[in-house]
Amino acid sequence: MAKSNCENCKMRAKYDAKPKSFAGRFWRWHINWCPGWKGYMKSLSENERRVIKKEYQLK
Numbered sequence: 466m467a468k469s470n471c472e473n474c475k476m477r478a479k480y481d482a483k484p485k486s487f488a489g490r491f492w493r494w495h496i497n498w499c500p501g502w503k504g505y506m507k508s509l510s511e512n513e514r515r516v517i518k519k520e521y522q523l524k
Contacts, residue, residue: 480492
């Protein structure tokens, strides 16, 4: 499987800059089902996952 680009995703950057923008809201919706994002999260350490879950209000 190819390496995920989620860390450098342009849509993620738009969310980080303006979470309430259409692009930001689209990205946040998208990560709920995206297999690439799920793989990216699994590739992170437990501490990194915890930080991202808190930052993006994930379960």
